[in-house]
Amino acid sequence: MTDLLSLGIAQLATELKNQKVAPVELVEEYISRINQINDELNAFLNFSPDAARRAAKIAEEEIKRGTYRGPLHGVPIGIKDLIDTSDMTTTYGSAIYRNHLPEKDATIVSLLREAGAIILGKTNLHEFALGVTNENEHFGATKNPWDTERIPGGSSGGSAAAVSASMCCAAVGTDTGGSIRIPSAFCGLVGLKPTYGRVSTAGVFPLSIGLDHVGPITRSAVDAALMLQVIAGYDPNDPRSLTTPVPDFSQYIGKTVERTRTTISSNLIPEYLDPQIESAYEKVISKIQSLGGEIMEKKLETSHLFDQVSTTLLLAEAAAQHSELLNKSSDKYGANVLQRFRAGQKITASQYIKALRSNEIIRREFEVLFESTDFLLTPSVQILPPRIGEHKISIGTKELDVVSCCVKFTRLANITGLPTIVIPFGYSTDGLPLSIQILGPRLHEPELLSFAHALEVATPELRNRHPQLH
Numbered sequence: 001m002t003d004l005l006s007l008g009i010a011q012l013a014t015e016l017k018n019q020k021v022a023p024v025e026l027v028e029e030y031i032s033r034i035n036q037i038n039d040e041l042n043a044f045l046n047f048s049p050d051a052a053r054r055a056a057k058i059a060e061e062e063i064k065r066g067t068y069r070g071p072l073h074g075v076p077i078g079i080k081d082l083i084d085t086s087d088m089t090t091t092y093g094s095a096i097y098r099n100h101l102p103e104k105d106a107t108i109v110s111l112l113r114e115a116g117a118i119i120l121g122k123t124n125l126h127e128f129a130l131g132v133t134n135e136n137e138h139f140g141a142t143k144n145p146w147d148t149e150r151i152p153g154g155s156s157g158g159s160a161a162a163v164s165a166s167m168c169c170a171a172v173g174t175d176t177g178g179s180i181r182i183p184s185a186f187c188g189l190v191g192l193k194p195t196y197g198r199v200s201t202a203g204v205f206p207l208s209i210g211l212d213h214v215g216p217i218t219r220s221a222v223d224a225a226l227m228l229q230v231i232a233g234y235d236p237n238d239p240r241s242l243t244t245p246v247p248d249f250s251q252y253i254g255k256t257v258e259r260t261r262t263t264i265s266s267n268l269i270p271e272y273l274d275p276q277i278e279s280a281y282e283k284v285i286s287k288i289q290s291l292g293g294e295i296m297e298k299k300l301e302t303s304h305l306f307d308q309v310s311t312t313l314l315l316a317e318a319a320a321q322h323s324e325l326l327n328k329s330s331d332k333y334g335a336n337v338l339q340r341f342r343a344g345q346k347i348t349a350s351q352y353i354k355a356l357r358s359n360e361i362i363r364r365e366f367e368v369l370f371e372s373t374d375f376l377l378t379p380s381v382q383i384l385p386p387r388i389g390e391h392k393i394s395i396g397t398k399e400l401d402v403v404s405c406c407v408k409f410t411r412l413a414n415i416t417g418l419p420t421i422v423i424p425f426g427y428s429t430d431g432l433p434l435s436i437q438i439l440g441p442r443l444h445e446p447e448l449l450s451f452a453h454a455l456e457v458a459t460p461e462l463r464n465r466h467p468q469l470h
Helices: 009-017 023-041 049-064 107-114 157-164 181-186 221-231 275-290 303-321 323-332 335-345 349-369 402-407 411-416 445-458
Strands: 044-047 076-080 118-123 170-175 190-193 213-218 261-264 294-297 375-379 392-395 398-401 420-427 433-439
Touching (some): 009 023, 009 221, 023 044, 023 076, 044 157, 118 157, 157 170, 170 190, 181 420, 221 420, 275 375, 303 323, 420 445, 433 445
Parallel strands (some): 076 118, 261 294
Antiparallel strands (some): 190 213, 190 420, 375 433, 392 398
16 A cells, blocks of 8 residues: 555645645556456446546646645545436446446536546445445455454445555545444444435435435545535535535644543443444543543433334335336345335335334434534444354344344434444454444534544544555
């Protein structure tokens, strides 16, 4: 890995703007890296080096003329293949759309192109984004760069694996139950799920429209802020898009943890939690306190509702979204994904309505919670990255379901629509990334990003390693 490939967006932006690094040179470094290791990791489904070279040449000429578009100008990124691109095949991770070329870019792709970002290609995903392992029956499993026998998490696993392995500087993912944050946690990255409606989903294949989000996967909180600045904003083509003005997401970067109020809740922590993840969680609590932050404990009365509400809403809406496609082409779905869609079809209207009403109670509790606290802290995941093909995992004497363990902490932010970030926080004894999750109040991404950045600055030793690939 060259020095250029180790730089994040913020670092590269300075180099590119000052013409110390040329976009053409940078893109060639990434193309070489992808050619070197993509066969091993299967992170990119569609890699377009010639298109990237053309975009890099244009970016280089613009910067030389003094037409600098901003921090993403000339920065190579990956796009999850659930998101439409007019010049690249978009499969949605499905054999049904293997040769599908959309008529136009998704809104976020248009925004990234306008900002001068260079799209290297489309990243692998769990089929139709309905899964957390990234074991795609049509295009093959994506492998975790930290241990290629393990999953990267999903459904944005290709995006996370690509960023972690320095195959792109940053990437875009989607998140309906944790699909940005789970792979970010398993791959040692920062993953941000913004407030519901903050980023347009127009041109993103829907899974569960009430829970779908789009957001960045990056190497730092600062980089996540820079990405979000470009892709956030009102979009008339998305009926769920917020009309709220877009703030400067970096405005609080540089503030300290001192005098922040962070809530922890013992009844969010399951009886069976990987001991090393539990240790990282306890360490971040201690670190916040040592930095002058206040830790508050509060029992969440609705915690027993989270799993059922999330499962019911997600599967029912996913099945409804896919009803026509399932009638026509169910034989072309992967077996593990088809089973989940069929489960969604069995959910009754009364069950769905009951889940909606329960979710109103959950959302109200969180509105009240954030009147007296700044953040809610949890682990990111319940387990370390499982091995590819592993459906059950043991913690102590207890055998647990892999999928349930992956979404244990993440799905809460989807049913509430709250902005949430995961950041790396150390390593296991086997050298696998550990991670913690921070939730904030609605529309408080600037404060959330600032808090995450302050923790990063205070603990550089917890994110100083890279995957050891060939």
